[in-house]
Amino acid sequence: MTSNISILVINCGSSSLKFSLITASGDQLIQGIAEQLGTADAALSFEREGIDRVISISGADHKQVLDAVFGEIKDFAVAAIGHRVVHGGEDFKTAALIDADVLAAIEKNSSLAPLHNPANLVGIKAAQTAYPSLPQVAVFDTAFHQTMPPVAYRYALPEPLYTEQGIRRYGFHGTSHAYVSRRASQLSEAPAPHGWVCAHLGNGASTCAIFDGKSLDTSMGLTPLEGLVMGTRSGSIDPGLIIHLISRLGYSADEVDGLLNKKSGLLGLSGTTNDMRELGELAADPQSQHQTSAQLAIDVFCYKAAQSISAMICALPTFTGLLFTGGIGENAHPIRAQICGHLQHFGLSIDTEANQTRKPAERCISCIDSTRQVWVIPTDEEGQIAFDTRQLI
Ligand code: AMP
Numbered sequence: 001m002t003s004n005i006s007i008l009v010i011n012c013g014s015s016s017l018k019f020s021l022i023t024a025s026g027d028q029l030i031q032g033i034a035e036q037l038g039t040a041d042a043a044l045s046f047e048r049e050g051i052d053r054v055i056s057i058s059g060a061d062h063k064q065v066l067d068a069v070f071g072e073i074k075d076f077a078v079a080a081i082g083h084r085v086v087h088g089g090e091d092f093k094t095a096a097l098i099d100a101d102v103l104a105a106i107e108k109n110s111s112l113a114p115l116h117n118p119a120n121l122v123g124i125k126a127a128q129t130a131y132p133s134l135p136q137v138a139v140f141d142t143a144f145h146q147t148m149p150p151v152a153y154r155y156a157l158p159e160p161l162y163t164e165q166g167i168r169r170y171g172f173h174g175t176s177h178a179y180v181s182r183r184a185s186q187l188s189e190a191p192a193p194h195g196w197v198c199a200h201l202g203n204g205a206s207t208c209a210i211f212d213g214k215s216l217d218t219s220m221g222l223t224p225l226e227g228l229v230m231g232t233r234s235g236s237i238d239p240g241l242i243i244h245l246i247s248r249l250g251y252s253a254d255e256v257d258g259l260l261n262k263k264s265g266l267l268g269l270s271g272t273t274n275d276m277r278e279l280g281e282l283a284a285d286p287q288s289q290h291q292t293s294a295q296l297a298i299d300v301f302c303y304k305a306a307q308s309i310s311a312m313i314c315a316l317p318t319f320t321g322l323l324f325t326g327g328i329g330e331n332a333h334p335i336r337a338q339i340c341g342h343l344q345h346f347g348l349s350i351d352t353e354a355n356q357t358r359k360p361a362e363r364c365i366s367c368i369d370s371t372r373q374v375w376v377i378p379t380d381e382e383g384q385i386a387f388d389t390r391q392l393i
Helices: 062-072 100-111 117-130 143-147 159-163 174-187 239-247 253-262 265-270 276-283 291-313 326-331 333-341 352-356 381-392
Strands: 006-012 017-022 028-035 043-048 051-056 078-085 136-140 195-201 205-211 214-218 321-325 373-376
Touching: 006 117, 006 381, 017 062, 017 381, 028 062, 043 062, 062 117, 078 117, 078 381, 100 117, 117 136, 136 381, 143 174, 143 214, 174 195, 174 205, 174 214, 174 321, 174 381, 195 291, 195 326, 205 291, 214 291, 239 253, 265 276, 265 291, 276 291, 291 333, 321 326, 326 333, 333 352, 333 373
Parallel strands: 006 078, 078 136, 195 321, 321 373
Antiparallel strands: 006 017, 017 028, 028 043, 043 051, 195 205, 205 214
């Protein structure tokens, strides 16, 4: 293939679809999102050459959206389609060229990601119908973490649960951790091999220990619920709490699921919002009835993130530095400062001015005499999917 041809990246959720057309040099020619699919309010918004457009696609399903997307990109040469797939189980250690066996394996792993993998399959099948002659590649959120050693991925549970049921830690956000650590290693002048801890802090949040480009541990587990406090997810809790909720307080399994995934985290602690920007404003407002609870939510978020970062440092043979990414990690300088404040024993010291300066986007924010580096690196999951797809074809 010629390198000046673009890769179409598709990220299919249950009722939404994001897409992006990316050149070999990483430029996004067109990108967009279709939301509320299957409803009368379905709409496709996209940006092309700096101009935003919204098209009503009332009632459209994934296949019809993709037909609309393909109509918009018909003037561009597309070399391949890269699909984000959430769960690859132990079947995929890298991205994979999609064929019947790969489709069957994604289907099999749907039991581990029942909300995500079936939606990803819908997107793949629609794209195959529309572009039967193009190579299609699956890029898995879990694949980057397949280099974790058993000491990191096994739960202390009876072995048959792992060997027969696949119950182990898999980790997610793999494309983000792979991209951000790769960029850090390109930008940093620290002697290689590098040992990074990457903190992806957004509505979903996870940490990852990466040594010489390989994931050695990560905070998410069998599901994306384990680990840090997130927007609406509790993160790690005492497993005995689940038994208590069911056997003492009469919760059903679905109610526990809803509680821990949708009503907890920043939302549960603050009692008002899962949005970190709003929490910052509420915590600073003495008139707000939520001031104390908003501050508590921020404090717990930062404390748990710092604890998780320190746990990731244990996985690394050498520790080069800490990388912040995700909506909170990239934008919220008070949160970065508070997290680093918990980590001073680890040689992390940030420069106040560099931390508060927003440009350039990718930047080192540690003090000149800090033993370890601290970087802010905007994530680019679509760019990483395009990169992996291009590598494979
Ligand atoms: P993501 O899931 O990566 O899109 O991140 C979403 C989170 O980033 C939300 O909690 C936002 O409030 C938060 N966020 C985005 N921009 C800012 C900002 N300038 N300050 C604080 N939080 C922000």
